[in-house]
Amino acid sequence: MTPLDTLIKQFERFPGIGSRQARRFAFHILTLSNEEVSQLVHLIQTVHSQVIPCPSCFRFHTSVSGDTRCSICRDSSRDVHKLTIVERDSDVDAIERGGVYDGLYFVLGGMVPLLDSQDTKKVRGGALKHTIKTRIPQGLKEVILAFSINPDGENTGRYVSMLLNESIASNAITITHLGRGLSTGSELEYADSETIKNAFKNRS
Ligand SMILES: [Zn+2]
Secondary structure, eight states, X not given: OOHHHHHHHHHHTSTTOOHHHHHHHHHHHHHSOHHHHHHHHHHHHHHHHHEEEOTTTOOEEEOBXXXXXXXXXXXXXXXXXXXXXXXXXXXXXXXXXXXXXXXXXXXXXXXXXXXXXXXXXXXXXXXXXXXXXXXXXXXXXXXEXXXXXXXXXXXXXXXXXXXXXXXXXXXXXXXXXXXXXXXXXXXXXXXXXXXXXXXXXXXX
C-alpha cells in the first residue's frame, strides 16, 4: 500500500466519512503548500496533547494550569445534586446553550444499540459507575438521562438504569428522563434552546 492509500484508509476511519470523501481529503492535502501541511500536522499534535477528557465527566476540554478537570466540573457554583448523562460532547454544548441546567454531566461516549445489546464496549459504563460513586457523598440526588428519543436512545437509558440500579436504590437517588418536548427521533445536538429548556422543565 502506498502512503497515499494509507492516508485515504486513515480518513475512512473518521466518523461519517466514506471512501469517496476520504479520497477527496487526501487529494486536498496534496494541493497544500509545505508550510500549510506543517501547520496542520502541528495543529493536530497540539490539539491531541492539550485537549484531554475530564476525569470526572469525560468531556473533552483544553487543560489549563495542570487541572485535568473541565470548566464545568471545576465550577463550584454548579448544582452537585443533579447529574445529566448524555451520549456525546456536543450534547453538553447543546444543553449549555439552553441555559437552564446548572448541574453536572457525564458523557457516556456512545449508545447501546437496541439490536446488539451486548455491544457495550463503546460506552463508559465502568467510569460512569465510578463517577456516580464519587458524586454520592457530594450530595447527588438526581440522575437525568438525556439520550435521543429513538430505539437506541431508549435502550441506552435501560442499560444505564440497570448499571446504576444498586447505587441508586441504596442512596435514594431518582432517575429522571427529559420531557417529551423533544420530538421522536430528534437529537439533542440539533434541538433549539427553547426545546431544551422545556425538556428539562418537564422531566419526569
Ligand atoms: Zn468535567
